[in-house]
Amino acid sequence: MISTEYTEYAVESILALCKINSPSGFTVKAIQYLQENLESMGFNPYTTNKNALICDLGGEGEPLLLAAHVDTLGAMVRSIKGNGRIRLTWIGGFAGNFVENENVTIITRNGKEYTGTIHLINAAAHTYRETDSMSRNDVNLEVIIDEVVKTEADVLHLGIRPGDIVAFDPRTIYTPSGFIKSRFLDDKASAGIQIALAKYVMEQKIALNRKVYIMFTPYEEVGHGASSGIPRDVVEMISVDMGAVGDDLKTDEYKVSICAKDSGGPYDYNLVSALIEVAEREKLNYAVDIYPYYGSDVEASLRAGYDLRHGLIGPGVFASHSYERTHITGIENTLTLLASYIA
Ligand SMILES: [Zn+2]
Numbered sequence: 001m002i003s004t005e006y007t008e009y010a011v012e013s014i015l016a017l018c019k020i021n022s023p024s025g026f027t028v029k030a031i032q033y034l035q036e037n038l039e040s041m042g043f044n045p046y047t048t049n050k051n052a053l054i055c056d057l058g059g060e061g062e063p064l065l066l067a068a069h070v071d072t073l074g075a076m077v078r079s080i081k082g083n084g085r086i087r088l089t090w091i092g093g094f095a096g097n098f099v100e101n102e103n104v105t106i107i108t109r110n111g112k113e114y115t116g117t118i119h120l121i122n123a124a125a126h127t128y129r130e131t132d133s134m135s136r137n138d139v140n141l142e143v144i145i146d147e148v149v150k151t152e153a154d155v156l157h158l159g160i161r162p163g164d165i166v167a168f169d170p171r172t173i174y175t176p177s178g179f180i181k182s183r184f185l186d187d188k189a190s191a192g193i194q195i196a197l198a199k200y201v202m203e204q205k206i207a208l209n210r211k212v213y214i215m216f217t218p219y220e221e222v223g224h225g226a227s228s229g230i231p232r233d234v235v236e237m238i239s240v241d242m243g244a245v246g247d248d249l250k251t252d253e254y255k256v257s258i259c260a261k262d263s264g265g266p267y268d269y270n271l272v273s274a275l276i277e278v279a280e281r282e283k284l285n286y287a288v289d290i291y292p293y294y295g296s297d298v299e300a301s302l303r304a305g306y307d308l309r310h311g312l313i314g315p316g317v318f319a320s321h322s323y324e325r326t327h328i329t330g331i332e333n334t335l336t337l338l339a340s341y342i343a
Pocket of ligand 1: 220
């Protein structure tokens with residue numbers, strides 16, 4: 001197992017990333033944070049036109065790219081209602097009940113921030129009878145802004161406009177028992193793991209068994225994260241993204257999950273086998289699973305026309321796209337699998 005200082009650094013980075021709002025389309029600050037960290041370690045990362053971050057970790061031959069996404073679910077102001085409340089449009093796919101009663105930050109185009117809460121229209125139990133049966137969707141949920149606003153004009157006066165970003169409070173908690181509870185561990189858990197992997201490679205002067213890039217992508221939740229910008233010499237790509245936990249699956253929060261098949265079909269047979277072999281050799285706590293409703297960055301790359309062997313691994317994340325949870329041992333197993341695969 002990799003030394004605990006790097007697992008702890010991964011957790012530290014995850015907690016820091018969770019503090020930076022980064023719904024798809026609003027990832028500049030999160031990318032900047034990662035870029036500065038990689039530069040301070042002595043790497044030379046660069047950004048693509050659409051602001052994915054790519055960093056060459058060194059090594060020679062058979063170039064491999066590891067990709068985690070820094071964008072998250074979120075919302076956008078769709079319109080301002082006559083009564084001063086805000087109608088939303090979702091960014092990414094999730095059930096409305098996952099964000100009901102969540103605190104939010106509305107970020108205007110000129111950088112002003114206002115807080116508010118997502119509520120059901122007719123929210124009060126003492127004045128309405130129909131609250132149980134109403135669908136939780138972007139029509140029946142709205143934002144109540146924490147400002148004295150009674151009309152659309154009042155809201156416009158604050159500077160809030162359609163197209164402004166609405167970020168959900170991640171409510172990040174790290175418990176003494178090693179659990180990280182937060183929104184957006186999909187995929188900030190993996191972004192933290194990749195940055196810790198870079199630190200490990202640099203500080204421990206790891207002799208890589210091949211050329212290795214890490215990439216942080218900005219639009220995974222809306223489907224085209226890694227559809228562009230993959231370095232031309234890459235022959236193999238692994239999405240480092242959350243492992244799905246549920247029903248009959250064997251992945252849990254303590255494991256690294258190796259995905260054999262998801263909505264996009266089977267992953268590269270030999271690559272999946274090679275990852276299993278490393279997990280066995282290193283005696284990792286791992287599971288091979290099928291994710292029934294899941295698409296990954298590397299599938300976006302394949303659809304865009306890149307010729308790659310493709311894989312997907314990541315720490316098990318419970319309650320994905322809701323209030324998620326993982327455990328430090330899941331982080332440790334994932335980090336160790338990656339570190340062992342490239343050295
Ligand atoms: Zn994800």
